[in-house]
Amino acid sequence: MFEQLGLIGCGLMGGSFALAMKRAGLVKRVVGYSKSPTTTERAQQLGVIDAQAPSALMAVSNSDLVLLAVPVAATEASLKAVRHLITPNMLVMDVGSTKSDVVAAAQRTLREHISNFVPAHPITGREVSGVEHAEAELYSGRQIILTPTDATDLNQLERAEALWKALGCRVKRMSPQAHDSAFAAVSHLPHLLAFAMMQSISMQPEADDYLSLAGPGFRDFTRIAASDPKMWRDVLRSNHEEILGQAALFREALRELEQAMQADNDQPLENLITAASTLRAKWRMGAQRRSSGG
Amino acid sequence: MFEQLGLIGCGLMGGSFALAMKRAGLVKRVVGYSKSPTTTERAQQLGVIDAQAPSALMAVSNSDLVLLAVPVAATEASLKAVRHLITPNMLVMDVGSTKSDVVAAAQRTLREHISNFVPAHPITGREVSGVEHAEAELYSGRQIILTPTDATDLNQLERAEALWKALGCRVKRMSPQAHDSAFAAVSHLPHLLAFAMMQSISMQPEADDYLSLAGPGFRDFTRIAASDPKMWRDVLRSNHEEILGQAALFREALRELEQAMQADNDQPLENLITAASTLRAKWRMGAQRRSSGG
Numbered sequence: 001m002f003e004q005l006g007l008i009g010c011g012l013m014g015g016s017f018a019l020a021m022k023r024a025g026l027v028k029r030v031v032g033y034s035k036s037p038t039t040t041e042r043a044q045q046l047g048v049i050d051a052q053a054p055s056a057l058m059a060v061s062n063s064d065l066v067l068l069a070v071p072v073a074a075t076e077a078s079l080k081a082v083r084h085l086i087t088p089n090m091l092v093m094d095v096g097s098t099k100s101d102v103v104a105a106a107q108r109t110l111r112e113h114i115s116n117f118v119p120a121h122p123i124t125g126r127e128v129s130g131v132e133h134a135e136a137e138l139y140s141g142r143q144i145i146l147t148p149t150d151a152t153d154l155n156q157l158e159r160a161e162a163l164w165k166a167l168g169c170r171v172k173r174m175s176p177q178a179h180d181s182a183f184a185a186v187s188h189l190p191h192l193l194a195f196a197m198m199q200s201i202s203m204q205p206e207a208d209d210y211l212s213l214a215g216p217g218f219r220d221f222t223r224i225a226a227s228d229p230k231m232w233r234d235v236l237r238s239n240h241e242e243i244l245g246q247a248a249l250f251r252e253a254l255r256e257l258e259q260a261m262q263a264d265n266d267q268p269l270e271n272l273i274t275a276a277s278t279l280r281a282k283w284r285m286g287a288q289r290r291s292s293g294g
Numbered sequence: 295m296f297e298q299l300g301l302i303g304c305g306l307m308g309g310s311f312a313l314a315m316k317r318a319g320l321v322k323r324v325v326g327y328s329k330s331p332t333t334t335e336r337a338q339q340l341g342v343i344d345a346q347a348p349s350a351l352m353a354v355s356n357s358d359l360v361l362l363a364v365p366v367a368a369t370e371a372s373l374k375a376v377r378h379l380i381t382p383n384m385l386v387m388d389v390g391s392t393k394s395d396v397v398a399a400a401q402r403t404l405r406e407h408i409s410n411f412v413p414a415h416p417i418t419g420r421e422v423s424g425v426e427h428a429e430a431e432l433y434s435g436r437q438i439i440l441t442p443t444d445a446t447d448l449n450q451l452e453r454a455e456a457l458w459k460a461l462g463c464r465v466k467r468m469s470p471q472a473h474d475s476a477f478a479a480v481s482h483l484p485h486l487l488a489f490a491m492m493q494s495i496s497m498q499p500e501a502d503d504y505l506s507l508a509g510p511g512f513r514d515f516t517r518i519a520a521s522d523p524k525m526w527r528d529v530l531r532s533n534h535e536e537i538l539g540q541a542a543l544f545r546e547a548l549r550e551l552e553q554a555m556q557a558d559n560d561q562p563l564e565n566l567i568t569a570a571s572t573l574r575a576k577w578r579m580g581a582q583r584r585s586s587g588g
Contacts, residue, residue: 073560123507123509123510124509124510125509125510125511125512125513125514126510127511142509143507143509145507172507181500182500182503182504182507183507185495185498185500185504186495186504186505186507186508186509186512187508187509187511187512189491190491190511190512190515190516191511192548192551192552193487193491193515193548194515194570194574195551195566195567195570195571196544196547196548196551196570197483197484197487197544197547197570198569198570198571198573198574199547199550199551199566199569199570200540200543200544200546200547200548201479201480201573202569202570202573203543203546203547204479204543206475206476206479207573209476210476210479210480211480211573211577211580212580212584213417213437213439213466213476213477213480214480214481214577214581215417215418215419215436215437215480215481216417216418216419216420217419217421217481217484217485217517217518218419218480218481218484219419219578219581220419220514220515220517220518221484221487221488221514221515221517221518222484222574222577223511223514223515223574224511224514224515225570225571225573225574226571226574226575226578227571228571229564229567229568229571230564232567233560233563233564233567236551236555236563236567237555237560237563240555240556243555244552244555244556246494247548247552249494249497249498250490250491250494251545252494252497253490253491253493253494253497254486254487254490254494254541256493257486257489257490257493257530258486258538258541261530261531261534261537261538262534262538266367266527266531269527269530269531270523270524270527272489272493273489273523273526273527273530274523275492275493275496276488276489276490276491276492276493276496276519277489277492277519277520277521277522277523279492279495279496279505279519280488280492280516280517280519280520281520283505283508283516284513284520286505286506287508287513290506
């Protein structure tokens with residue numbers, strides 16, 4: 001049980017965390033700060049936070065739990081702004097989708113307080129943003145990746161793990177580098193491709209006609225293209241080396257399929273699609289088992 | 295009201311059509327044929343068809359409505375097998391995802407019966423296949439594209455239009471060529487990219503680890519990669535010229551995003567993502583209006 005959550009960034013991720021913590025009875029009071037005062041105001045109106053802080057530093061003051069829920073490129077400035085008030089027992093976490101850059105920013109700014117910081121990435125996959133969409137259920141049944149370093153205090157790491165489990169999450173520990181490689185493949189590249197898909201249609205004079213014909217397959221394929229531009233700008237830039245590597249492999253796979261589409265016989269294309277289809281179906285069954293089995 | 299539906303191909307599309315027609319009280323009796331006798335048997339057990347035909351020709355015999363629901367490459371052989379029993383009042387339709395090739399196959403095989411044939415493409419976007427997944431609701435609220443030619447009998451076209459509307463569909467007429475260009479962009483390319491995405495992960499030794507971390511964004515992005523391999527083999531091969539053209543535009547869009555990921559400043563990437571995100575959100579709102587407005 002925490003006395004006070006200091007929330008820096010009252011958007012979808014931060015707001016949902018505050019709601020989930022309250023519903024689970026894990027925190028008594030939430031003090032929130034957002035760069036935009038209207039967001040902070042709105043968060044209080046919606047009952048997401050109990051009090052508005054005039055600065056990130058004031059949100060941290062007297063809190064025993066701090067969640068940084070800002071676009072990853074804002075991590076360093078945010079940590080710098082609050083480090084003076086980090087106390088030995090305070091648990092500090094982020095929710096950024098990239099981890100090497102977040103850990104590097106923490107190492108540059110937090111000094112001896114680095115032991116209090118547990119980098120976290122909840123896999124929620126929501127395309128909407130803003131405190132209006134915040135909901136206590138957002139993290140329930142989801143996977144959380146924690147990427148501690150040698151400097152992370154083990155006690156804080158265990159507190160973090162217990163907290164996310166109490167919110168209904170499956171917790172996994174990884175190194176920041178392994179995290180960024182894996183998520184380049186299964187999250188960042190899909191987002192990049194979905195953005196490119198929309199961009200590629202918008203380049204054509206027939207865009208509106210084409211879009212008026214798009215059905216449920218297109219809807220699901222492009223859902224993540226509606227994601228928050230500032231957040232994804234930061235993710236794609238921060239992890240660009242890994243993502244470009246994944247994009248190169250993707251191009252190879254696409255080229256192979258294109259060649260098979262024009263081959264003399266049906267078999268090569270059917271084999272490639274069958275492999276893709278089988279892998280997707282197998283993954284889906286495994287994912288269902290994982291999320292129901294806990 | 296039709297007396298007898300002759301169903302050639304008792305999979306997801308054909309089976310769902312039979313169930314929808316029965317539920318709407320639009321047909322008295324369904325006679326079905328599938329290449330695999332176990333499929334036909336299963337369709338009867340599930341109440342999708344009332345009687346099994348030993349051949350496609352026998353399914354057409356005495357029917358006043360015929361639906362061809364086979365992979366598009368099997369269209370020509372199927373039409374050839376049944377053309378002798380097509381009668382002047384019979385309405386014949388297909389449900390193929392490509393239309394130029396289907397129309398060409400009909401022109402080569404049907405001769406004077408070509409006027410009875412109304413090429414149709416229902417946009418259902420389901421990734422599952424097989425008669426086990428057939429459901430009367432599949433076509434409800436969906437868009438159907440009809441691609442008549444100069445040879446199509448106007449009376450048959452109007453019957454087809456009324457039939458799909460009675461099943462709850464929005465009907466649109468297009469030329470086969472315009473259909474194939476548009477669906478290369480909003481359906482065939484997304485499927486190709488989803489297959490390539492799975493393929494690109496499977497090429498890597500870390501595939502299983504990566505997939506174990508994939509979340510809801512990946513789930514929706516790759517849903518269509520689980521689609522029926524034989525059906526999509528035919529679609530991609532049949533419409534490969536249009537699809538390769540769309541893939542080239544997609545590569546351009548991807549390249550532009552990749553360059554922006556590495557630019558000196560944030561703005562170009564943010565602008566591209568904002569454009570993609572805005573277009574996706576705008577499309578979704580329009581799609582909701584279209585499907586609720588009828």
